Amino acid sequence: xxxxxxxxxxxxxxxxxxxxxxxxxxxxxxxxxxxxxxxxxxxxxxxxxxxxxxxxxxxxxxxxxxxxxxxxxxxxxxxxxxxxxxxxxxxxxxxxxxxxxxxxxxxxxxxxxxxxxxxxxxxxxxxxxxxxxxxxxxxxxxxxxxxxxxxxxxxxxxxxxxxxxxxxxxxxxxxxxxxxxxxxxxxxxxxxxxxxxxxxxxxxxxxxxxxxxxxxxxxxxxxxxxxxxxxxxxxxxxxxxxxxxxxxxxxxxxxxxxxxxxxxxxxxxxxxxxxxxxxxxxxxxxxxxxxxxxxxxxxxxxxxxxxxxxxxxxxxxxxxx
Amino acid sequence: xxxxxxxxxxxxxxxxxxxxxxxxxxxxxxxxxxxxxxxxxxxxxxxxxxxxxxxxxxxxxxxxxxxxxxxxxxxxxxxxxxxxxxxxxxxxxxxxxxxxxxxxxxxxxxxxxxxxxxxxxxxxxxxxxxxxxxxxxxxxxxxxxxxxxxxxxxxxxxxxxxxxxxxxxxxxxxxxxxxxxxxxxxxxxxxxxxxxxxxxxxxxxxxxxxxxxxxxxxxxxxxxxxxxxxxxxxxxxxxxxxxxxxxxxxxxxxxxxxxxxxxxxxxxxxxxxxxxxxxxxxxxxxxxxxxxxxxxxxxxxxxxxxxxxxxxxxxxxxxxx
Numbered sequence: 001x002x003x004x005x006x007x008x009x010x011x012x013x014x015x016x017x018x019x020x021x022x023x024x025x026x027x028x029x030x031x032x033x034x035x036x037x038x039x040x041x042x043x044x045x046x047x048x049x050x051x052x053x054x055x056x057x058x059x060x061x062x063x064x065x066x067x068x069x070x071x072x073x074x075x076x077x078x079x080x081x082x083x084x085x086x087x088x089x090x091x092x093x094x095x096x097x098x099x100x101x102x103x104x105x106x107x108x109x110x111x112x113x114x115x116x117x118x119x120x121x122x123x124x125x126x127x128x129x130x131x132x133x134x135x136x137x138x139x140x141x142x143x144x145x146x147x148x149x150x151x152x153x154x155x156x157x158x159x160x161x162x163x164x165x166x167x168x169x170x171x172x173x174x175x176x177x178x179x180x181x182x183x184x185x186x187x188x189x190x191x192x193x194x195x196x197x198x199x200x201x202x203x204x205x206x207x208x209x210x211x212x213x214x215x216x217x218x219x220x221x222x223x224x225x226x227x228x229x230x231x232x233x234x235x236x237x238x239x240x241x242x243x244x245x246x247x248x249x250x251x252x253x254x255x256x257x258x259x260x261x262x263x264x265x266x267x268x269x270x271x272x273x274x275x276x277x278x279x280x281x282x283x284x285x286x287x288x289x290x291x292x293x294x295x296x297x298x299x300x301x302x303x304x305x306x307x308x309x310x311x312x313x314x315x316x317x318x319x320x321x
Numbered sequence: 322x323x324x325x326x327x328x329x330x331x332x333x334x335x336x337x338x339x340x341x342x343x344x345x346x347x348x349x350x351x352x353x354x355x356x357x358x359x360x361x362x363x364x365x366x367x368x369x370x371x372x373x374x375x376x377x378x379x380x381x382x383x384x385x386x387x388x389x390x391x392x393x394x395x396x397x398x399x400x401x402x403x404x405x406x407x408x409x410x411x412x413x414x415x416x417x418x419x420x421x422x423x424x425x426x427x428x429x430x431x432x433x434x435x436x437x438x439x440x441x442x443x444x445x446x447x448x449x450x451x452x453x454x455x456x457x458x459x460x461x462x463x464x465x466x467x468x469x470x471x472x473x474x475x476x477x478x479x480x481x482x483x484x485x486x487x488x489x490x491x492x493x494x495x496x497x498x499x500x501x502x503x504x505x506x507x508x509x510x511x512x513x514x515x516x517x518x519x520x521x522x523x524x525x526x527x528x529x530x531x532x533x534x535x536x537x538x539x540x541x542x543x544x545x546x547x548x549x550x551x552x553x554x555x556x557x558x559x560x561x562x563x564x565x566x567x568x569x570x571x572x573x574x575x576x577x578x579x580x581x582x583x584x585x586x587x588x589x590x591x592x593x594x595x596x597x598x599x600x601x602x603x604x605x606x607x608x609x610x611x612x613x614x615x616x617x618x619x620x621x622x623x624x625x626x627x628x629x630x631x632x633x634x635x636x637x638x639x640x641x642x
Contacts, residue, residue: 087615088614090613135481136480136481150581150582152473152478152480153476155474157473157581157583159457159473159582159584160456160457160584161583161615161619163583163615163616164581164582164583165580165581165583166580166613166616167580167581169613170576170577170580170581171573171576171611172495173495174494174495174573182613184611252492252495256491256577257581259486259487260471260485260488260491260578260581260582261480261485261582262482262483262485263480263481290492290505292411292490292505293411294409294482294484294487295482295484298482
């Protein structure tokens with residue numbers, strides 16, 4: 001019954017550590033309708049699928065029923081494009097292997113394809129964002145964690161087993177800060193995420209007890225990357241040092257990524273990019289400083305111009321569109 | 322005059338920091354004849370081309386003249402596949418941009434194609450070596466320096482500007498050992514090369530002045546990765562610690578590379594691999610320790626089974642075969 005003329009929509013789902021955003025997308029990349037639910041991964045996966053269904057099914061009905069849908073594309077942490085499973089995701093409570101594409105397909109009666117959440121966002125950037133027309137780029141999500149999507153020759157790099165592009169887990173400081181969820185030490189994610197900026201602020205306040213700082217007006221639980229940004233804007237030295245330190249580590253890591261795949265651009269997105277030049281300037285400086293001669297002053301380092309949730313929903317929908 | 326039936330040979334040239342190896346290769350990947358000259362990059366490039374011609378032209382004549390050759394493939398440090406130039410190679414004295422493919426084509430009257438030396442070796446591994454049949458792998462050359470070739474989906478990764486895969490220059494120890502040629506600090510090459518092993522041995526001897534070691538029987542200028550290996554074989558603790566330290570850093574770097582491109586295998590070759598399990602065991606241990614869960618116990622870490630010079634000559638010839 002259904003064919004390419006009646007199938008005019010896709011569903012894009014961005015399953016994140018905290019919330020899951022989803023939307024109905026047409027063939028031109030317009031998000032017709034969107035919503036979100038908490039990811040609630042502390043409850044069984046079927047509970048989550050039921051919640052998603054309760055919100056999405058009315059949207060599907062309104063659009064004309066499942067017959068008008070080409071498919072469901074989903075991005076999720078550790079989502080494996082080959083198997084359709086979420087496998088050992090550190091930021092989710094569901095343990096081990098979760099056959100989420102299969103479960104969604106069964107529940108909705110619409111075929112679901114899965115990929116890594118950061119890869120979905122990179123596809124969104126390539127189709128509709130800062131990487132439009134580019135064939136070699138890397139996207140780095142600076143959010144609660146650090147994710148990444150790598151495009152080489154116009155194709156997502158998924159690697160031998162589908163898990164390529166876990167750059168947030170690369171080690172940037174030998175024996176450095178502990179990652180409480182993975183047990184590793186000194187990975188990029190513990191420094192260059194919103195969580196990392198908060199931790200750095202706490203460390204800097206503790207190790208400089210006699211230095212005045214606006215950050216001391218906050219209780220420890222109130223310190224976030226946003227409050228650090230606000231204090232930096234007011235000229236606070238410790239707050240600015242926090243971003244200098246974060247940018248130094250991020251830039252060094254980006255230099256290493258450039259020397260791997262020689263991209264035309266690196267696109268940063270996620271909550272931490274709201275810190276603007278406080279983060280961008282030291283990052284760019286450290287990246288250039290650590291690049292081998294042949295790469296210097298060639299790579300564009302830019303913030304994404306897509307709304308974060310849009311990039312991920314659009315990218316996920318592009319899996320099936 | 323020439324066509325695919327009369328054109329039955331290729332020339333493979335491996336231009337290295339110290340010596341340049343070259344050979345005549347048939348369509349089945351047999352090296353018919355080979356030789357080498359010193360690279361002598363302290364003299365002008367034309368001098369080098371003339372020396373190469375003096376040795377190669379008699380081989381070409383013997384094989385039947387330039388008409389029976391499909392082309393010349395060359396691998397060189399910082400060789401750019403797009404431009405045919407060697408650009409800013411740290412390990413060569415020729416400065417700036419050297420249009421070597423053009424010069425060789427002119428001199429020999431046979432079209433010359435250029436690539437990065439490590440990429441040439443990776444192509445040799447893919448066609449004739451440990452990576453035969455693999456579509457996702459990384460080769461790491463552990464020689465005087467550290468080179469790398471990256472294959473994703475069966476294709477060499479060259480990146481946006483042709484310089485992808487400079488993994489020896491990635492930073493593995495923030496503010497670490499100085500790289501005298503590039504000015505960078507803490508890159509992989511200063512630790513996991515033959516030069517790096519020698520430096521580590523000198524450092525360990527100096528920082529443990531009261532520890533007995535067979536390495537003290539050598540004058541400093543006699544200390545090489547080979548002498549360190551010989552002492553390790555005799556049970557020398559400092560010599561074994563040198564390899565443990567080297568493997569720890571190399572393994573950590575390899576873990577980062579795995580988390581980038583998710584390869585099926587990493588293939589190590591070059592002089593330092595003669596150290597066998599003294600290097601392999603700590604490298605493997607450190608790699609596994611630093612891998613994010615989804616990558617653990619999946620990636621083959623092996624030594625190349627090709628003769629080093631053969632891999633590079635064969636790989637270079639594969640550029641045109």
